[in-house]
Amino acid sequence: MTQPAQPAQSRPVRHGSPIDTDGPRVALYSEEFASDPHRVYREMRERYGSIVPVELAPGIAATLVVDYRTALRILHDPEHFPADSRVWQKDIAPDCPVLPLLEWRPIPTRNSGPLHERYRKAMVAGLDGVDLLALHTTVGQIAGPLINSFCEDGHADMVGQYAFPLAFAMINAMLGCPPEIGQRAAAGMAAMFDGVNAAEGGAMVAAAMSDLVSLKRADPSDDVVTRILQHPVGLDDEEMQQQILSVFGAGIEPLSNLIVNTLRLMLTDERFAAGVLGGSLSTRDALDEVLFVDPPLTNYGVTFPRQPVLIDDIWLPAHQPVVISFAACNSDPAINTGEYTDNRSHLAFSAGPHTCPARSVAYLIAQDAVDQLLDALPEIQLAVAGDELTWRPGPFNRSLESLPVAFPETPPLPVF
Known part of the structure; x- marks a missing residue:
């Protein structure tokens, strides 16, 4: 050793x-x-x-x-x-x-002891109910139309046109969150992570979460929010809002960053790109390297x-x-x-009592998102030199401003 x-x-x-x-x-x-x-x-x-x-x-x-x-x-x-x-x-x-x-906040990551146990039990139950097989299908249903929106152009930004909207849509789907509410939450979380207009971002997220809790109390479904609501620990509205906020916070921005950082590695590292094209390395290998070298948080x-x-x-x-x-x-x-x-x-997913409970979900979504893109656009390459990429400043995140790519103009994928 x-x-x-x-x-x-x-x-x-x-x-x-x-x-x-x-x-x-x-x-x-x-x-x-x-x-x-x-x-x-x-x-x-x-x-x-x-x-x-x-x-x-x-x-x-x-x-x-x-x-x-x-x-x-x-x-x-x-x-x-x-x-x-x-x-x-x-x-x-x-x-x-x-x-x-x-x-x-009344959430697992800001508490220890009995309160941490109470909040984490509800959170884990909500996330453990996610059907990973169904999630795989959902990634494909979301990725296909996103790829079709730019595949005929021959160029795209993988942050704004693919990774972020995919992560946004996936978290909304898991939570059973309508797009309008999710959009407000995502904008607020981005401000919080970047440390710019963070207070306004926090207020925007809180209002969106309140609306989502009210919606799920009135119309429960098979989703993360409903499962947390129905957990025996009996969280009140404020506690519920904060649990959902933490899912958004740990989901949209970091998941988007994980997808983008993995794509960047595969498009800029000749060793890795050659391995992927030759079949000796997998997307999972790329994900593991990113989680070591450039974790999203x-x-x-x-x-x-x-x-x-x-x-x-x-x-x-x-x-x-x-x-x-x-x-x-x-x-x-x-x-x-x-x-x-x-x-x-x-x-990258922390350790100890605060280990991220959505590790398997994050791996699956990120891997499927990258695979869907590379299968659809196998000749994709970075549109600028790697050293021209700009990283967003912030004490907590590792995220690119944009990831411009180019590829041969490609007909749209069939969408089912």
């Missing part, structure tokens, strides 16, 4: 708090970070070790964990690292761009210690955000071998 990397001899052991650190913090919201986060992660590890002082937004201090084993220790210890942010948010301005994603798994905790010779202060860098931990030299095929040890 690979042994953990030893701290560099030139790096002194620090016993202070990363919140009170001297010198500038690493700004996770900057365009510079978004353009090359892997370089920044390497520099973080060389300078600070496993615990890094960062800013999530201007003036919003946090601690970023970039060591794989340290991340697992924290993610599996909700007693010392609970997810409840209520004490922290008392001192945060209402217009803080990251507040909508970090503030306390790069930094999350946020916790707020109840009291100061000593981790790796660093005191983490009480009630301040500790953020797990899934991307940096996945590339930790102590565990990363560069082999991604059939390797599921990444942290």
Whole structure:
């Protein structure tokens, strides 16, 4: 077994708090970070070790964990690292761009103990009821018309014309959500993830969720929302709205990013593109590599210690955000071998009690979405140089502004 990397001899052991650190913090919201986060992660590890002082937004201090084993220790210890942010948010301005994603809500990811168990039971029951075979059919029904909308043009943007509308439609289908309500929720979630007009985005999502809960109470069906509503834990309207919001938040943006990042890998990496065309590598292999290297949520798994905790010779202060860098931990030299095929040890879906319960659903949708596109347009290629692609800035997401592609003009697919 690979042994953990030893701290560099030139790096002194620090016993202070990363919140009170001297010198500038690493700004996770900057365009510079978004353009090359892997370089920044390497520099973080060389300078600070496993615990890094960062800013999530201007003036919003946090601690970023970039060591794989340290991340697992924290993610599996909700007693010392609970997810409840209520004490922290008392001192945060209402217009803080990251507040909508970090503030306390009655959902599994922002609670520990009995409340976490209550909310997670309902959420898992809602998602476990999804018929994966039927879901496979639904992906095809949604992907076909989307591909037909641009296949005769010979060019398209895979973000705006394919991945995002597909993820949007799939989450709506699973939830039994009408498109109009889903559209409002998706626009609000995009604002929350980007940290731009986040408060307005949060209000937009809340209103959409309220309308959806009212609709499903009046007209239940075989969908995720109805199953959560009917669960024996008996969630009230506010709790229901928040559960659905968390499905949208963990579904549309990250799922769209996963599809796009996988396509980018397959279209820009000659090693991988050759493998796919030659049949030696599968779309699932591409997905696994993306989940290691460019996971759709790069930094999350946020916790707020109840009291100061000593981790790796660093005191983490009480009630301040500790953020797990899934991307940096996945590339930790102590565990990363560069082999991604059939390797599921990444942290892209988090770990411990807050592991994403929709892992199988996400894999299926993303894989089918990519396969549908490549089957329909086998000669598809990137329309610009890979280094011309622009990444959206944001402390939590790994998402492209656009993914322009070109292909021979192709007749529409038959749609059944």
